[in-house]
Amino acid sequence: MRIFVYLTLISLxxxxxxxxxxxxxxxxxxxxxxxxxxxxxxxxxxxNIATLLKKELPNVNAVSMWITRDWxxxxxxxxxxxxKLVQKGYVPIFIFYWFADDISPxxxxxxxxxxxxxxxxxxxxxxxIKGKKIVILNPEFNENGIVNSRxxxxxxxxxxxxxxxxxxxxxxxxxxxxxGDYSVIWDEKNWKLYKPSMLYSAKIADFIAFQEMRALNKxxxxxxxxxxxxxLAFATYLHKTYKKPTFLAYLAISSYGKNGEKIQKxxxxxxxxxxxxFRASADLMGVNLFHFIDFPxxxxxxxxxxxxxxxxxxxxxxxxxFYEFKRIKID
Numbered sequence: 001m002r003i004f005v006y007l008t009l010i011s012l013x014x015x016x017x018x019x020x021x022x023x024x025x026x027x028x029x030x031x032x033x034x035x036x037x038x039x040x041x042x043x044x045x046x047x048n049i050a051t052l053l054k055k056e057l058p059n060v061n062a063v064s065m066w067i068t069r070d071w072x073x074x075x076x077x078x079x080x081x082x083x084k085l086v087q088k089g090y091v092p093i094f095i096f097y098w099f100a101d102d103i104s105p106x107x108x109x110x111x112x113x114x115x116x117x118x119x120x121x122x123x124x125x126x127x128x129i130k131g132k133k134i135v136i137l138n139p140e141f142n143e144n145g146i147v148n149s150r151x152x153x154x155x156x157x158x159x160x161x162x163x164x165x166x167x168x169x170x171x172x173x174x175x176x177x178x179x180g181d182y183s184v185i186w187d188e189k190n191w192k193l194y195k196p197s198m199l200y201s202a203k204i205a206d207f208i209a210f211q212e213m214r215a216l217n218k219x220x221x222x223x224x225x226x227x228x229x230x231x232l233a234f235a236t237y238l239h240k241t242y243k244k245p246t247f248l249a250y251l252a253i254s255s256y257g258k259n260g261e262k263i264q265k266x267x268x269x270x271x272x273x274x275x276x277x278f279r280a281s282a283d284l285m286g287v288n289l290f291h292f293i294d295f296p297x298x299x300x301x302x303x304x305x306x307x308x309x310x311x312x313x314x315x316x317x318x319x320x321x322f323y324e325f326k327r328i329k330i331d
Contacts, residue, residue, distance in 0.1 A: 019279070019330040020134065020286030022062030022093050024250065025049045026076055028293055029316075048084040049292065056318075057326055062134070064093035064250070064288050067122055069100065069114075078128040086130050093134045093288055095175075095249065096122065096159075101301075104144040108152055119159055123166045133170050134286075135163055136209050136249045140177035142194045149197050156201035174201055175209035175249045178234050182214075182223040186233045202242040207285055209249040210234055214267075215305030216257035224253065224263055228270040235282035245283040252290035255319055256305035265320035268311070272328045289325065 028049050029041035053060050063085055065076050081092050098115050099108060108115075126133065137159055146152050160172050176198075180190030202208060212231045214224040235246040251271065255261040271287070278284035291298075294310035307314075311322040 018061065019284075020062045020091055020093070020247075020288070021060050021328060021330045022064050022091070022286065022288035023049070023053070023057070023060055023292040024064045024066075024288065024290050025292040026063065026065055028052055048080060050084050050088050050090055052292075053090075054088070059326065059328055059330055061089060061330065062091040062093050062286065062288065064095060067094055067096045067098070067118075069098050069118065071118065071122070073125055078125065082128075082130050091132055091134060092129060093136065094122075094126070095136045095139055097139055099138060099141070101143075103138075103141060103146055105146060105149050105151065107144075108146070108149070108155065112155065115155075116158075116162075119162060123163050126163065126167045126170060131169065133167070134247075135167075135170050135172045136175045136247070137172065139175035139209070139211055139249055140179075141174070142176050142179065142197060147193050147197050150199070152197050153199055153201050156198070157204060160201065160204055171206040173205045173207035173209045173244075173247055173249075174198060175211065176238070178210050178212055178230070182219060182226070182230065185226060185229050186237075187230075188237060191234065191237055198242075202244065205244060207245040207247045208238045208242050209247040210238065211250050211252070212248065213250075213252040213290070213302070213309075215254035215302040215308075216260055216263070217305050218302055221259075221263060225266060225270075227253065227267050228274050231271070232274055232278055232282065235278055235284055239282040245285040246278075247285050248287040250288050250290040252309045253321070254302060254305040254308045255321070256302075256308040260308065261319050261321070264311075265324055268321040268324040272324060275328065287328075 026049055027046040029045050049063055085092055096119070098118055137156060141152065156174050163170055163172050176194055180187040212227050214227050216224065231248065235248070238246050253264045253267045255264040289311065291310040293312045294308050294314040296307050296314050298306040300306045311325050312318050
């Protein structure tokens, strides 16, 4: 009982802080290399993303990085994070994505040992990162039968305890995928399905995170344009249900397809307009953009559209959504 109270007090003291506005990425090339960006952007030419953010997006105060199953510490040097991000005022966000799309009750059971080996290694690494940091555990875990898994709930609890014990200055949250019927704004029927897998982990998490991803090759224009209101409804539901702050772990609106850039711009603009409501009704503590710059090699559920989640093109040219994102105020 004491450990639950202890973690609750930590949560209350840490969460009540500055609003987090983040972007995904770690190193980029400042030059514009056109279609050959990633071929010509050699390692020696890459700079920490904070170099660009300071000049281009002064409102951003966080940078997100993904910890995958094959993660290596050298991907994100703790010295570079401390020197280039933390000392410059950027909060590091770590998205722990070990199970990825393979997640299922049987896969989790079979690979639990490997999962915790990586998590323990990550927790030790995290101790080297100074100051406040945010950890988002197992994004989009609510698929492939996990929604009914009490065992996964226990795994999440143990994961939170492990990280918090060694990193008391870290905020740790679990992350749902907003899946269901995108033709409606309020989708409580689908959202209620998630409860068994987060019955207790939601009680000890510092926050409840969620994601919103849309693209024209998977969603209608209306579904994409409704994403801000849908996200507001989902965040409000999560906050009212679990009595915790919420966090938009990653917003990904692809500019792929006809009028894709205009649609992306409108979605970002509408999110900007709704932020006061998010903060008032859902205690939203932050928003993180999936990609800052388009990633031509990215693949996944959205196929070709995965390459266009950034608010800047791969050649470095800003998209219309870039200017809307730049206008977001986090005061």
